[in-house]
Amino acid sequence: MSLNDPRWGNQGGNGNKGGNQGPPDLEDLWRDFNRRLSALFGGKSSGDGGGDSRPPVGARQFGGGIGVILGLVLIVWLASGLYIVDASQRGVVLRFGKLHETTEPGLQWRLPYPIDSHELVNLTGVRTVEVGYRGSERNKVLNEALMLTDDENIINIQFAVQYILRDPVAYLFQNRLPEETVVHAAETAMREVVGKSKMDFVLYEGREQIAVDAQRIMQQILDRYQTGIQISKLVLQNAQPPEQVQAAFDDAVKAGQDLERQKNEGEAYKNDVLPKAQGTASRLLEEANGYKQRIIASAEGDASRFKQVLNEYVKAPEVTRQRMYIDTMQQILTNTSKVMVDTKGSGNLLYLPLDKLMQHAGGQADGSAARPAEPVTLPPLNEAPVSDTRSRDGLRSRDRGER
Numbered sequence: 001m002s003l004n005d006p007r008w009g010n011q012g013g014n015g016n017k018g019g020n021q022g023p024p025d026l027e028d029l030w031r032d033f034n035r036r037l038s039a040l041f042g043g044k045s046s047g048d049g050g051g052d053s054r055p056p057v058g059a060r061q062f063g064g065g066i067g068v069i070l071g072l073v074l075i076v077w078l079a080s081g082l083y084i085v086d087a088s089q090r091g092v093v094l095r096f097g098k099l100h101e102t103t104e105p106g107l108q109w110r111l112p113y114p115i116d117s118h119e120l121v122n123l124t125g126v127r128t129v130e131v132g133y134r135g136s137e138r139n140k141v142l143n144e145a146l147m148l149t150d151d152e153n154i155i156n157i158q159f160a161v162q163y164i165l166r167d168p169v170a171y172l173f174q175n176r177l178p179e180e181t182v183v184h185a186a187e188t189a190m191r192e193v194v195g196k197s198k199m200d201f202v203l204y205e206g207r208e209q210i211a212v213d214a215q216r217i218m219q220q221i222l223d224r225y226q227t228g229i230q231i232s233k234l235v236l237q238n239a240q241p242p243e244q245v246q247a248a249f250d251d252a253v254k255a256g257q258d259l260e261r262q263k264n265e266g267e268a269y270k271n272d273v274l275p276k277a278q279g280t281a282s283r284l285l286e287e288a289n290g291y292k293q294r295i296i297a298s299a300e301g302d303a304s305r306f307k308q309v310l311n312e313y314v315k316a317p318e319v320t321r322q323r324m325y326i327d328t329m330q331q332i333l334t335n336t337s338k339v340m341v342d343t344k345g346s347g348n349l350l351y352l353p354l355d356k357l358m359q360h361a362g363g364q365a366d367g368s369a370a371r372p373a374e375p376v377t378l379p380p381l382n383e384a385p386v387s388d389t390r391s392r393d394g395l396r397s398r399d400r401g402e403r
Contacts, residue, residue, distance in 0.1 A: 089105065126164055129161050129179055151199055155203065155240065163230060168228065171228040175227050189218035
């Protein structure tokens with residue numbers, strides 16, 4: 001059968017009595033689809049009575065366009081449920097506005113709107129809020145920056161808070177205004193810490209400690225409200241007195257620095273003088289103790305020697321007396337450079353120049369024996385030295401008196 005045959009495509013008609021197995025007629029398929037579509041939307045079929053039941057060509061085209069449009073709309077509607085979650089994000093699926101599930105990174109699908117909706121929450125992005133200023137330190141917000149210290153002084157504090165999200169569900173459902181919540185919590189924590197600290201501690205040596213304590217209290221507040229926010233860092237930008245009292249405060253700071261400088265100078269002078277005085281006092285004490293010990297030992301030695309001499313004197317008084325006399329004369333003559341000796345037998349006075357003899361002995365000890373020393377001539381024993389007769393007679397009479 002050729003394609004030009006008028007019976008091509010007719011199935012079950014009058015001209016197909018032989019049960020021919022050709023392809024189905026497209027017009028019959030189209031009529032069947034339109035009939036079902038009309039029954040679906042409440043339309044009425046034309047019946048199997050007389051006349052041609054096929055719709056007009058315009059109606060067939062219009063019905064076919066509606067089906068294609070409906071199919072495309074259905075596909076687009078279903079495809080609208082696809083969404084992508086980045087590696088730094090978490091997806092939160094809401095079903096009719098209520099939490100349904102959280103999704104991990106990747107390509108995800110949910111039921112299309114209005115059944116389901118989703119929110120993407122960035123967990124790794126660092127967010128920053130500023131307290132006491134906006135954008136620059138010159139743009140001050142005084143109602144946030146002015147705080148009262150423990151010693152009843154007013155200071156101006158500006159700081160920034162950096163935070164991240166750790167719980168997307170709590171962040172979405174427990175906070176109405178998350179950024180304002182962080183600002184209020186930061187201001188509350190900082191006022192609590194500053195209110196318990198002195199002004200000098202806040203302005204100078206305690207800046208790092210102030211930031212650490214405020215961050216800890218702020219995190220406790222946010223955890224108590226279940227905000228799902230994690231404070232990563234609190235940076236204290238500026239802390240200074242109010243502008244109205246800045247000049248007076250600078251003068252007070254300068255006076256305090258001068259006081260500290262003078263104290264340091266005094267401590268340096270003290271550290272220089274005190275050790276010297278302590279060393280001198282210690283040396284004097286040691287000398288006094290040495291003198292004390294020497295005097296005590298000398299006294300004890302004299303007392304012991306006297307006792308020993310006394311014991312010997314009791315045993316032999318005459319011998320001991322002679323020995324004491326000889327020792328005494330030896331001590332006296334040792335310190336005398338000239339000695340006059342009266343001879344008992346001939347009555348001549350003997351002169352001993354001990355000073356020259358000592359000098360002569362010292363010269364020989366020093367190595368000056370290369371030049372011979374001049375001999376010392378002594379007067380003979382039988383010749384009386386040239387002296388006054390009266391002095392010689394006085395010495396003789398003295399000698400007789402001693403005897």
